[in-house]
Amino acid sequence: MSKTRKRPTIRDLAEAAGTSVSTVSFVLNGTWQKHRTNPETAERVLALAAELGYQANQRARALRLGRSSLAGMIIPHHRNRFFAGLVENFESEARARGLVPIVVSTQRDPEIERQVAARLVMQDVELLVVAGVENPSSINRLCRNKGVRCVNVDLPGPDAFSVVTDNFGGARALTRRLLEDLAPDARAIFLGGRESEYATDLRIKGFLAAMQEKNLTAGDGDIVRCGYSPVAAHKALSDLFETPGNPPLAMLINSITAFEGFATFWRDRPDLASNVRVACFDWDPFAACLPVKTLMLRQDVENLIKVCFAWFDGEEERAGEISVVPPRLIIDDPGPEYD
Amino acid sequence: MSKTRKRPTIRDLAEAAGTSVSTVSFVLNGTWQKHRTNPETAERVLALAAELGYQANQRARALRLGRSSLAGMIIPHHRNRFFAGLVENFESEARARGLVPIVVSTQRDPEIERQVAARLVMQDVELLVVAGVENPSSINRLCRNKGVRCVNVDLPGPDAFSVVTDNFGGARALTRRLLEDLAPDARAIFLGGRESEYATDLRIKGFLAAMQEKNLTAGDGDIVRCGYSPVAAHKALSDLFETPGNPPLAMLINSITAFEGFATFWRDRPDLASNVRVACFDWDPFAACLPVKTLMLRQDVENLIKVCFAWFDGEEERAGEISVVPPRLIIDDPGPEYD
DNA sequence: CTGAAAGCGCTTACAG
DNA sequence: CTGAAAGCGCTTACAG
DSSP: OOTTOOOOOHHHHHHHHTSOHHHHHHHHTTOTTTTTOOHHHHHHHHHHHHHHTOOOOHHHHHHHHTOOOEEEEEESOSOSHHHHHHHHHHHHHHHHTTOEEEEEEOTTOHHHHHHHHHHHHHTTOSEEEEESOSOHHHHHHHHHHHTOEEEEESOOOTTSEEEEEOHHHHHHHHHHHHHTTOOTTOOEEEEOBOTTOHHHHHHHHHHHHHHHHTTOOOOTTSEEOOBSOHHHHHHHHHHHHHSSSOOOSEEEESSHHHHHHHHHHHHHOHHHHTTOEEEESSOOTTGGGSSSOEEEEEOOHHHHHHHHHHHHHSOOOOTTOEEEEOOEEESSOOOOOOO | OOTTOOOOOHHHHHHHHTSOHHHHHHHHTTOTTTTTOOHHHHHHHHHHHHHHTOOOOHHHHHHHHTOOOEEEEEESOSSSHHHHHHHHHHHHHHHHTTOEEEEEEOTTOHHHHHHHHHHHHHTTOSEEEEESOSOHHHHHHHHHHHTOEEEEESOOOTTSEEEEEOHHHHHHHHHHHHHTTOOTTOOEEEEOBOTTOHHHHHHHHHHHHHHHHTTOOOOTTSEEOOBSOHHHHHHHHHHHHHSSSOOOSEEEESSHHHHHHHHHHHHHOHHHHTTOEEEESSOOTTGGGSSSOEEEEEOOHHHHHHHHHHHHHSOOOOTTOEEEEOOEEESSOOOOOOO
C-alpha cells in the first residue's frame, strides 16, 4: 500500500504518452481539436489520465490563469433556517458555475468578520456574498481594492450591490394579519433586533404603518429592541408580562432567535403567554408547531441568492443599488420535503 | 477610482524597497533574523507591505509549498442543530490552525457526494471530515489515493479513522428514562432511520437493551424505519395511531427531522398524540418547547470535532479505529447564549 | 549579510 | 500537426 504516492502531474502524463506537456494540456482542456492534435494521441492521453487517476493541480492552474474557482460567503451562524437556506442555495449556484463554495460564519463578532473576510480575499475568491455582518462597507471596500466582486444580502451599503428582503412590506403584511381580529384598543408590540439596524428599522416602519392603518399607535415601550438572543427576548417578555398593567395582546417578533425566547417564555408561563397573538419575521418548522397562534414569514432565500448570482454573472458594478425580493407569508405550509 | 488595480506582488515590494525578492520573502515570513537580514531593510519592507496593502498570493504559496491551507467538511445539509454545531466547531478548529474551512452539503445525494469529494480533493484540502454520507469508504479511498487525510464522523468504515457518538449508550439511556414510569405492558416503539445504517442499528440495539431490562419486548411493527423525512414520519405515525388496536404510549425518535414529523402530527391530531411520551436522539430548541413531555439528547458536537482534529494533529493513520464520544441528555437545558 | 536562480504544475503564444 | 519555452507568484537551497 504505497501511502500518499505522489500525484501524477501533467509531465508524468506526457512522458507516459510519449508526447509533450503542451499537447497533454490541450487534450485535457478539450482544446485539442483547435490545435489539430492527432486524435490518436488525444485518445491515448485521455486513457492514461483515467488510468493514473490524474487530477490537475488546481492551485497551479489558478496561478497560471489568474482565477481561483472559489466563491465565498460570510454569515453570522448556521443555526436557523434563514441562513441554512441561504447557504444551501449559495452552494448549488456556485457549483453550477464550477466554483467551490466556501462558507464561513462569524458569530457576529466584528473581529472574526474582519479576519474571515481578509482570508477569503487572500484566497482570491471570485465572488463574495456578505450576509449579516456588523458593517458591510469595510468588507466591500477591501474587496474592491483587491478586485473581488462582492454583494451584500439584507444589509445594503453604498460600496456594493445589495439584495434585500422586502422588510417593510413583509412586516406590514404580517402586522395587518396580526391585527385583523384584534380589539381596537388592544396593545401590540414589536420585539427583537438592535438599534439602528437596517432590516430592523424597516420592519418597525412596516409594523407602525399597519398600526396606523387601524388607527393604533405604539406607545413608549412598545418597540422592544432587546437584541436577538433567546435569553434576552425571554427576559424582555418577563418584564412585559409580569409588570402589572396592560399586557400586549399581539406581537411581531423580529427574528427566529428572538422567537425562541418567546417559546421558552411560553413554556414557562403559559398562563401569561397563551392569549397573545404572535407573528414572526422568519420561519422554523418546530416553531410553526407550537400551539400558539403564530403567523410566520419565510424569506425567499432562493431568490435572494439567485439575484446575487445574476448580478455576478452580469459584469456591472452597480454599487449602492438595492434589489428587493418579496418574502412569503406562511400560514400552514408543510415546508419542502427533505431528509 | 482605479478599479481592480493589479495586486502588488513580492517583486513589486522588492523593487520599491530596493532589495531582492528573496529578502522580501524572508522578511514577510519572519525568517529574516535567521538569515541575518539588515533590520533596517526588514523594517522598510514591512512598512512598504503595509502601505501597499500587500497580500501574498495564496495559490502561488501553496503551489510552492505543496500545501493548500484548506480544510474540507462534507455534511448532508445545514438544517438542524447537529450539523450546524459540527460546522461551527469545525470552522473554529480549522481557523485555529490557520486553515480556511470549506464546508459543503450534499442533500444526501450520492452523486453530489462523489462530485463534492472529488472537488475538495482537487483543491488539495489538508483534512477532510466526512459526516453523513451514503458510503464513506469510497471517499476514504479516494482521499488515501490522493494523500488527503480523511476522518469520518458517526459513520465508521475500514478505510479511515472514525469518531462516533455513543449511539448504543445514548439510546439506552434515553429509553430507560422513557420507560421509567410506564405501565409494565405498555407499548413502546422506535421511529425513524433507514435499513442497515450504522447509527440507527446501534440506537435500535440500545432501545432494545433498555426494553429488555424492563422485560419488555418489541413486537412486529414496533421498529419503524420510515426514513428521516418529516413527511414520512408523519405518515408512519398516522398509520400507527389511526389503526385501531394498541397505540404506543412511548417512543424513541431517531432524529430531529423525524421528530419534526411527530411535531406536525401532534399539531394535527393532539387527541391521538398528546398522551404519548417521547424521547428524541437529537436536540432542537423549539422542539424542546413543545408541550409534550419530550426527553432530548444532544450529541457532543464540540468533542466530536475536537477528536477529529486531535487525530489530524497526530500524524497516525489509525484506519478502521473508532473513537466513541458520549452524548448528553437534555432535561431542561436552556442552551448556550447566542445571537 | 544579500541576491540570482531553480522549481512548484500548469497554460498558451510562438516557432517550427 | 507538435513541442520548447516563458511565465503566473511564491520559497529556499546555494553561492557569494
